[in-house]
Amino acid sequence: MRSILLVIVCGILITGGSDQRTSLSPAQATELVHVATKPKKKDPAQEKVSQFMQEKLNSSKAVLEGLVTEDFEQIQKGAQKLIEMSNATEWQVVEGPIFAQQSAEFRNAAKELQNYAKKKNIDGASLSYLHLTMTCIACHKEIKKTAVVMR
Structure with missing residues (x-):
């Protein structure tokens, strides 16, 4: 434009x-x-969510690095950080049963990932990480649909 x-x-x-x-x-x-x-200023609330999601992405990258290097402690720490973040109020971008279900699925996948890392099971941890990533993608797709409907 x-x-x-x-x-x-x-x-x-x-x-x-x-x-x-x-x-x-x-x-x-x-x-x-x-x-x-002139660059447009972001809404402070939107900026806070962006920073939060960037931190979430960084934690996810740390888990991936742990998977690649088979550093099970790093995987556990990254998964724990993701679990903690999913319980934070900044996480609640959209309210409703669909988002609540997706958040619960994300937490369950992160806990499963953490459990496989504790058992030093790289295959289980890898599959759990894939599931975790798929929950992120599904949630973002749902939020985009919600945003289009709200316009």
């Missing part, structure tokens, strides 16, 4: 605005370009 606005403004400036209704002064054009290129 911003690039389209910039093209329009530049086109008007280049053509000199042959019609009085479409001509802009240099000051007006500068203001339009400034508004079009």
